Amino acid sequence: MYNTSVSCYITGMEPKILFVPSAFKHGTTLEDIRHAHDTRIYEGPLEGYDNKHAFIGFDLAGNPIEVFYNPIDDDTIKVFHAMGCRNSVIAQFGL
Numbered sequence: 001m002y003n004t005s006v007s008c009y010i011t012g013m014e015p016k017i018l019f020v021p022s023a024f025k026h027g028t029t030l031e032d033i034r035h036a037h038d039t040r041i042y043e044g045p046l047e048g049y050d051n052k053h054a055f056i057g058f059d060l061a062g063n064p065i066e067v068f069y070n071p072i073d074d075d076t077i078k079v080f081h082a083m084g085c086r087n088s089v090i091a092q093f094g095l
Contacts, residue, residue: 017069018078026083028067032059033082036067042093053077056085056093064090 017037019030036057041064043055051070059065066089068081 015074016076018072018076020078020080023067023079023082025081028059028065028082028084032065033067033079035060036065036082042095044093047092054089054093056089056095 017034019033023033024030036059037055038057040055040057044053046052046054046068052068053071054066054068056064056066064085065082066085067079069077069079071077
């Protein structure tokens with residue numbers, strides 16, 4: 001089971017991004033996640049889940065990454081998963 005305590009957060013124009021330790025499990029960095037948010041090409045709910053959303057953007061090296069998160073409120077999200085974007089995720093979102 002994942003530790004759900006918040007490890008860090010970043011603030012900026014929008015939104016405040018909170019992270020749990022599992023967000024970094026696959027080696028994606030905080031900076032990569034922020035950049036992916038800034039360059040996102042898709043954002044929406046995860047099918048079949050309540051309160052779970054995803055965005056796809058690009059890390060600092062220009063590689064696509066998938067980021068899954070829970071919206072906390074209008075200005076805050078909590079990222080719990082980030083990694084190189086899988087083909088199955090790209091297909092799920094029709095990209």
